[in-house]
Structures are given as C-alpha cells and as structure tokens.
Amino acid sequence: MGSGKTVLTVQDLKLYYRTRKGVVKALEEISFDLEKEDVLAVVGESGCGKSTLARALVRVLPRNVHTYDGKIILDGKNVMDLDEEAFRREVRWRKISIVFQGAMNSFNPVYRIGYQVAEPLIIHDHVEKKEALNRARKLMELMGMPGAFAERYPFELSGGMKQRAAIAMALITNPEIVILDEPTSALDVLTQANIINLLKRIKNELRLTYVFITHDLGLASELANKVAVIYAGKIVELSSADTFYTAPKHPYSRGLISSVPTLRTDKTPEFISGSPPSLIDPPQGCRFHPRCRFAWGKCSSEEPGMFQVGEGHLVRCWLYGGGT
Amino acid sequence: MSPGEKLLELEDLRKWFEIRRGLLSSKTNFVKAVDGVTFSLEDGKAVSLVGESGSGKTTLGKTIIRLYEPNSGRILFQGKDVTHIKAEDLKWYRRMTGLVQQDPFGAFASHFTIFRSLEEPLLVHNTVKSKEERAEKVFKALEEVRLTPVEDFAYKYPHMLSGGQLQRVAIARAIILEPKLIIADEPVSMLDASVRIEILTLLRRLQERLRLGVIYITHDLATTRFFSEWALIMYAGHVMERASTQEVLRNPLHPYTRALLTATPEPNPENRNKFKEVPPGEPPALIDPPKSCRFSPRCPHAFDKCLKEEPPEFETDSGHWVKCWLYERAEAK
Numbered sequence: 124m125g126s127g128k129t130v131l132t133v134q135d136l137k138l139y140y141r142t143r144k145g146v147v148k149a150l151e152e153i154s155f156d157l158e159k160e161d162v163l164a165v166v167g168e169s170g171c172g173k174s175t176l177a178r179a180l181v182r183v184l185p186r187n188v189h190t191y192d193g194k195i196i197l198d199g200k201n202v203m204d205l206d207e208e209a210f211r212r213e214v215r216w217r218k219i220s221i222v223f224q225g226a227m228n229s230f231n232p233v234y235r236i237g238y239q240v241a242e243p244l245i246i247h248d249h250v251e252k253k254e255a256l257n258r259a260r261k262l263m264e265l266m267g268m269p270g271a272f273a274e275r276y277p278f279e280l281s282g283g284m285k286q287r288a289a290i291a292m293a294l295i296t297n298p299e300i301v302i303l304d305e306p307t308s309a310l311d312v313l314t315q316a317n318i319i320n321l322l323k324r325i326k327n328e329l330r331l332t333y334v335f336i337t338h339d340l341g342l343a344s345e346l347a348n349k350v351a352v353i354y355a356g357k358i359v360e361l362s363s364a365d366t367f368y369t370a371p372k373h374p375y376s377r378g379l380i381s382s383v384p385t386l387r388t389d390k391t392p393e394f395i396s397g398s399p400p401s402l403i404d405p406p407q408g409c410r411f412h413p414r415c416r417f418a419w420g421k422c423s424s425e426e427p428g429m430f431q432v433g434e435g436h437l438v439r440c441w442l443y444g445g446g447t
Numbered sequence: 448m449s450p451g452e453k454l455l456e457l458e459d460l461r462k463w464f465e466i467r468r469g470l471l472s473s474k475t476n477f478v479k480a481v482d483g484v485t486f487s488l489e490d491g492k493a494v495s496l497v498g499e500s501g502s503g504k505t506t507l508g509k510t511i512i513r514l515y516e517p518n519s520g521r522i523l524f525q526g527k528d529v530t531h532i533k534a535e536d537l538k539w540y541r542r543m544t545g546l547v548q549q550d551p552f553g554a555f556a557s558h559f560t561i562f563r564s565l566e567e568p569l570l571v572h573n574t575v576k577s578k579e580e581r582a583e584k585v586f587k588a589l590e591e592v593r594l595t596p597v598e599d600f601a602y603k604y605p606h607m608l609s610g611g612q613l614q615r616v617a618i619a620r621a622i623i624l625e626p627k628l629i630i631a632d633e634p635v636s637m638l639d640a641s642v643r644i645e646i647l648t649l650l651r652r653l654q655e656r657l658r659l660g661v662i663y664i665t666h667d668l669a670t671t672r673f674f675s676e677w678a679l680i681m682y683a684g685h686v687m688e689r690a691s692t693q694e695v696l697r698n699p700l701h702p703y704t705r706a707l708l709t710a711t712p713e714p715n716p717e718n719r720n721k722f723k724e725v726p727p728g729e730p731p732a733l734i735d736p737p738k739s740c741r742f743s744p745r746c747p748h749a750f751d752k753c754l755k756e757e758p759p760e761f762e763t764d765s766g767h768w769v770k771c772w773l774y775e776r777a778e779a780k
Contacts, residue, residue, distance in 0.1 A: 162719070168639040281729045311499035312666060316710035316725040323722060338640060341712035346719055368716040382641040384669040385713050386696055391673060394644040398609050 130299055130332050131157040131219075136193035138172075138179050145403040146189050149175045150356050153193070154429075157300070157349075160326070162333040164347030164364070166340055166379070168399055172356040173336045174224060177304040180334065181221050182210055197300075216243050220293040221302040224336075225309065227285035230277035236285075237263070237273025240292045247296055262291045265328075267321055283314040287321065294329070304336045319345045340383050344368055349435075352376045355400050355410040361429070362436040372438045374415045409441065417442055453526070454627060454660040455511065456487040460520035462503075462510045466734070478733045480506040482684040483520070485760070488677065490627070493654055493661035495671035495692060497707070498681035501730055504664045507681070508630045511662060512544040513537060525627070542572055545621030549633040551613035555605040561616055562601040565589070568624050588619040592649060611642040618650060628660040636666070647674050668711050672696055680704045683730050683741040686760070690767035700769040702726075703742045740772065748773060 136153035139146050150172045157163055165173045178184055180195065194201045202214050220243075223229065230239055241259035244250040250258070260273045266287040277285060286306065293301050303322070307315040323346065326333060337343050343350060343364075350367040352360040352375065360373040371377050378395035385392075397414040400406050406413055412422040421427075421441050429437040430444030438444075461484075463477040481503045488494050496504040509515050511522060513529060522530045529540050548554055555564050565585045575581050589597040592615040605613060614634060621629050631650060635643035651674050654661045663675050671678050671692050678692040680701065688701040699705045710725045712718070726745040731737055737744060743753040752772050760768040761775060 168641065283729060312668075312707055312710045313499065313725050314729070316712075316723045317727060319712075320722050320725075323719070339712065340640070340714045344714045344716055344718045345712055348719060364716040364719065368714050378641060380714060382644050383714055384644070384667075384673060386669050386672065386708060386711055387713060392644045394648065395641040396645070398611065398642075 128159045129156055130159045130161075130197070132194070132196040133180070134194040134196070136176075136179060136195065138175060138184075138191050139189040140185070141187045141189040142403070147402045148356055148405065149402060150179060152357055152429075153179075155349075155351055155358070155361055157332055157334070159299070159332055160330055161349055162326070162335055162346045163349045163351060164335045164337060164343035165351050165353060166337060166343050167353035168338065170399055170402075171353045172402075173338075173353055174304055176353070177221060177223075177302045177334065177336050180302055181215050181219055182207075183215075183221070212247075216247055216293075216296045216298060218298055219300040219302065220296065220298040222289050222293045222304065222306050224304040224306075226289035226292075226306075227282060227309070230285065230288070232277055234276075235273065236275055236277060236280065236288050239277075240273070240288055240295055243292065243296050259291065259295060262295055263288060265325065266291045267317075281314075282310055283317060286310060286314075286318055290318075290321070290325075294325070294331075297329075298331075300332045300334065302334045302336070305338070306335075307342065308337075315342070322346060340379060352379065355405055356402055357410065357439060358429070358437075359411065359439045360437070362433075362438075366433065366436055372432055372436070372443060373411075373440050374417050374442075375411050409439070452490050453487050454490040454492075454524070456521075456523040457484055457511070458521040458523075460484045460507070460510060460522065461518045462506050462515050463518045476734050479684050479736060480733055481510060481517075482736075484679075484686050486677075486679060486686070486689055488660050488662070490660060491654070491658040492677065493651070493663055493675040494677040494679060495675040496662060496664045496679050496681060497666065497668055497671060499666055499730060501683070501733065502681040503684040503733075504681050505632055508546075508632050508662055508664050512546060512628070512630055513540055514546075538572070542574070542624045543626050543628060545624070545626040545629045547614070547617045547621050547629065547631045547634045550637055551610050551617055552605070552637075554617050555613065557605055560602050560604055561589075561608070564605075564616065565601075565620050565623055568620060572624060574624065584623060588623045589616075591622060591653060592616070592619045594619070610638050611646060614638065614646050615649065618646075618653070622653065622657065622659070625657075626659070628662070629654070630662045630664065632664040633666070634663075635670070643670070650674065668696070668707055669713070680707070683736055684733055685741055685770060686768075687742065687771070688767075688769045689760075690764075694764070694767050698767075700763060700767070700774060701742075701771050702746045702748050702773075740770070 134154050138150040139148055167173050195203050197218050237256055237259050241255035244255040260270045263273055264270050268284055268287050307318050335346050347364045350362055350364050351358050354375050360376045371380055381393045395414055400410055408423040408425055409427050412418040427439050427441045429439050432438050432443050462481040463479050466476050498504040510517050562585055565588055566581055569575050569581050586597045589600055594600040594615050635646050675692050678695040679686050680688040682703050688704045699708055706726050709723055728745045739755050739757055740753045743749045758770050758772045760770045762768050763774050
C-alpha cells in the first residue's frame with residue numbers, strides 16, 4: 124500500500140469555532156501526507172476533533188467558523204486558495220468525497236435510491252439523467268447490491284444496503300480520495316464485517332485512498348496502513364499501522380490500545396482515568412498531561428512538538444524529545 | 448440466599464408483540480421478539496445476552512424485569528413465580544430489580560438535580576421514611592459508584608455531567624433500593640472506549656461486593672469475557688448457544704456464534720491484508736421468521752434438515768447448550 128505518489132498533503136490545518144462560551148480550538152497543527160492507496164485511520168475519543176477533520180478536508184463547515192487555515196494540497200495545488208464556488212466545482216466530490224457519519228439515514232425518503240446515488244453526476248458533471256442512472260446502477264452492483272434496488276425507496280432497504288448506497292454515492296464521480304466518517308457505526312457486527320470487506324475490495328479495484336475516521340481501534344486495523352491519533356484537537360501520534368499496533372509510543376495511544384477488550388488474548392483491558400479537556404480553555408503544556416501517568420516537570424508548562432522517533436513515526440510527547 | 452442458589456429461572460419464555468395490518472383488519476400478526484428462552488442464573492453472577500439489533504435481547508431483558516408481560520413461559524425469581532404478578536407483588540419485584548439503559552443523556556429528568564433523581568425511587572417505594580435517611584442513602588449510592596466528593600455531584604443537573612458520569616448515576620439509581628438483580632442494557636455502547644472499561648469494571652465490582660445478579664445486554668462479544676460468567680447468544684428471538692462465557696469464546700459451536708467471533712474486529716495490523724469470512728444477508732423479519740432454524744438461510748453449514756425443522760437445544764457438554772442440528776449426535780446425555 125502507498126504507491127509512492129503523494130495525493131494529499133495537509134499542513135498545519137487549523138479550525139476554530141465561535142461559540143457563546145468562547146472560541147473552541149477544534150483542530151490545531153494538523154499535518155500529514157497521504158500516498159495513493161494509503162488508508163489513514165484517524166482515531167480518538169468523541170469530541171477530539173476527528174469528525175471536524177473530516178469536514179474540514181471537504182470544507183463542509185458550520186456557520187460559526189472562527190478560523191480556518193493551513194494548507195490542503197491536492198495534486199500539488201493548495202485548495203485552501205480556492206473560493207467556495209471553485210472548490211465545489213473542482214474539488215469536492217471530484218477529487219475528494221465523503222461518506223458522512225450516519226449517511227445511510229440521510230437519504231431523502233421520497234426519491235428512489237438510484238436517483239440519489241446518481242445525483243452528484245447530474246449536478247456536478249451535467250451527465251444526462253438516463254446515463255447517470257445507468258452508471259449509478261452499475262456502481263451499486265459493484266457494491267454488492269442487486270441492480271433492481273436502484274428502483275427502491277430508502278425505507279425499502281436494510282441498514283447494510285443503505286450504507287452500500289451511501290458509499291456508491293461517494294464514488295460515483297470517481298474521486299481519488301474518499302473520507303469515511305464512522306462508516307459502520309450504526310451497523311451490526313456481521314453487516315459491519317461485510318461492509319469492511321467491501322471497502323477493502325473496492326479500494327483495490329478502484330485504487331482509492333481513504334481517510335478512515337473511527338473510534339474503534341480494532342476496526343481501524345482492518346483498513347489502515349497509517350494511523351493518526353487525535354487528542355483534544357491535535358495529532359499526538361502519527362505512524363504506520365504496523366508500528367502503531369505493535370509499539371505505540373504516546374501514553375495516550377498506549378492507553379487507548381490497552382482499553383480495547385480482546386477475544387483472542389488474555390490481557391485484562393485497562394482504562395484511562397479522567398476525561399478530555401475543554402477545547403475552549405485547554406490545559407497549559409501538553410493537553411494530555413492531567414491524565415498522563417508519565418507526566419513530569421516540563422509536561423505541564425510547555426507544549427511538546429512532534430518528535431520523530433522512527434521513519435514516518437511522529438509523537439507529540441516530551442518523553443521522546445527535547446534532549447534529555 | 449446461600450451461594451449457588453438460583454436467583455432467576457426462565458422456562459420457555461415468550462414475548463410476542465401484536466400488530467394489526469390496517470385499521471379494520473381482524474387478522475393479527477405477531478412479532479416473535481423472544482421465542483422460547485430457557486436459562487437460569489445463580490445469585491451474585493452475571494450473564495451476557497449477546498446479539499445484534501433485533502435479536503430480542505432488549506425485549507428479553509425487559510420481560511425479565513416485567514416491564515413487559517410474557518405471553519407464555521415462566522419467570523421464577525428466588526423460586527417465586529413472578530410471570531404474571533400484579534400490583535403490590537409487582538412493586539416488590541420492581542424493588543428487587545434495577546435497570547440501567549443505553550442512553551445516559553436521556554435517562555434523567557433535566558430539571559431534577561442528581562440528588563432528586565436518586566431520591567425518586569426511595570420516595571416512590573417509600574422504603575425510607577425520614578429525609579435524613581434518604582439523603583444518607585443517596586450519598587452512599589453516589590459513593591458506591593465513585594462519584595466523589597458526593598456533595599459536588601449531588602446538586603448538579605444532568606447536563607453538567609459527562610456521559611460516563613451520568614452512567615454512574617444511572618447505576619447508583621439502579622442499586623439504591625438494594626435490588627438483587629440488575630439489567631444493564633448496552634450500558635456502555637454510547638461511551639468512549641476508555642470510559643467503557645471504567646464503567647464495566649465498576650459494575651463488576653458492585654456485582655461482586657453487593658452480590659448482585661447482573662444481566663448484561665450487549666452486541667459486543669469482546670466485553671462479555673471480563674464481565675460475565677455466562678453468555679447467551681441470541682439470534683432472531685432464539686437463544687442459539689448458551690454456556691459459560693469462557694466456553695462460548697474458546698469453543699464456540701453454533702455457526703452464528705462463530706460468525707460473530709470472526710466478525711468482531713480486534714486491533715491487529717495484519718487484519719488489513721485479509722478478508723473476513725462472514726455470512727452475507729440480514730436477520731429475518733420476526734413477523735414471519737423461518738419455521739426451521741432461524742439462521743439457516745445464512746448458514747454456511749445448513750443441510751436439508753436445517754431448512755425444514757427447528758432444532759431443539761442440544762447439550763454437548765455439561766452446561767453448554769446449542770440450538771443447531773449439527774450437534775444432534777454430539778449430545779452428551
């Protein structure tokens with residue numbers, strides 16, 4: 124995986140929201156590279172900013188945005204420079220599309236599924252309706268759905284089938300990069316496994332690159348060759364999946380991994396005590412230090428940068444940098 | 448009760464929901480949500496009810512504590528038949544059982560303080576007369592769930608607490624009447640991974656310390672292992688397999704249990720290079736489920752008999768029951 128050609132570079136992405144209580148620093152200092160056919164799993168607890176990152180990448184943002192800057196470089200071009208209209212025409216759904224969390228429950232109940240899958244083609248590419256419907260049907264078949272389901276309404280499909288349709292909708296315009304925001308979160312275990320199989324298969328067949336947002340580390344390992352752990356709006360560890368699952372470095376990553384109950388090993392799961400900080404007024408120093416077992420002098424006063432601990436392995440923790 | 452005694456016994460329990468097709472139609476259909484469940488639970492032990500959505504696990508839980516009245520079968524609690532009890536008897540049974548539900552954010556009246564929410568069961572059941580004693584009980588319950596210092600939490604409103612904290616309050620409310628049996632219906636599925644383990648560990652400690660029977664309803668097989676002695680695997684209203692949790696996980700027999708185990712994701716970077724062998728399809732509609740084995744349409748091992756006849760439960764090993772024709776001859780007895 125990862126064919127060597129860089130398809131997406133994110134540099135210092137920052138997103139703040141304005142709220143009545145103050146400015147929420149939802150994302151800060153987000154930087155990573157994706158090569159073609161990479162799958163980057165973005166993991167973290169609820170409220171850490173993973174879904175915000177998904178939305179920031181396709182610029183689907185609420186109105187109360189306070190700051191939105193940094194660089195998002197697609198095919199060598201910084202798309203942050205594009206205005207709303209140009210972004211919509213050239214980038215969103217063309218180059219990078221998204222399967223939103225709960226997308227399967229967001230279908231319009233009064234339109235047939237096939238039409239809704241075809242809609243991006245009709246709107247973005249001005250493809251003739253009949254042709255668009257045809258292509259939607261073919262794509263749905265590739266997703267393992269009977270073609271006839273294109274004629275059905277959303278209520279006539281099961282959760283698994285609706286999720287397949289939602290994935291088809293994200294793929295209809297042939298994007299290179301697909302963001303998957305908790306694509307299986309409302310599905311049963313067996314259905315989830317089937318959808319993950321599907322995502323693996325079409326990734327290989329269509330040579331796709333995924334950004335896979337999930338809170339489930341087990342599920343992340345089903346697809347990802349790279350992992351970014353987000354805590355309180357910042358990436359705290361960025362690594363290859365192989366390294367991350369065998370030798371995680373950041374105390375938060377280690378805590379997350381040891382909190383997963385497993386079926387096939389004998390370890391007792393442990394938990395990280397405390398809860399994530401407020402993003403309006405995050406703690407001084409490392410944002411994780413109030414919950415960290417290894418915190419020492421510097422951790423509560425100075426914010427650590429990303430220290431390189433191996434090839435392509437970055438950790439935001441004073442244990443791994445700053446000389447001593 | 449002495450240890451090892453039966454706290455709860457279910458005999459062929461059924462809960463069907465009636466649905467009418469059309470306003471004037473006289474024909475009634477039934478959704479067979481729980482269709483013949485038998486098992487028993489000893490005092491102070493925990494059992495996991497594992498299944499996917501629509502498997503009937505929540506209905507079974509609610510029927511056990513008599514939020515639903517079963518259509519047939521029997522529920523024995525401490526040897527007493529509670530299947531159809533009414534009024535005062537039912538009120539007694541309510542005191543003996545507690546419920547923790549999935550959504551902590553929807554479990555509390557938003558205009559009640561935590562103190563008031565916890566006081567409510569004491570007022571309803573009128574078990575404690577004086578105000579001071581009630582306060583003492585409330586504080587003690589908060590201490591049990593480690594929401595300390597208790598004064599800090601007692602006078603807060605629900606919106607001021609996190610999901611994990613609220614779920615602790617829900618547990619405090621479930622134990623405040625000193626019940627013998629707790630139903631925890633997906634108590635952690637809305638919480639973050641690290642908080643999940645915290646809450647489950649707390650529940651487990653309370654169970655051991657207060658000698659509670661716990662019915663842990665979940666879709667997540669992986670958590671059953673650390674938090675229950677017994678496991679029941681449910682599919683489409685039937686119990687497909689039941690045994691000790693260790694046995695179910697180490698030696699799963701039913702093809703459905705095996706599929707569940709295969710499908711449960713675990714952190715391992717090698718996963719990405721493999722496809723999972725899981726049966727396709729979806730569970731049947733419970734209005735008109737297959738007359739034979741309910742898993743047979745999806746089962747990779749199904750043979751003629753599976754499609755024709757519903758299998759009984761075979762006991763393949765002491766205490767290990769499986770509802771599958773593959774084990775007809777393997778029965779121990």
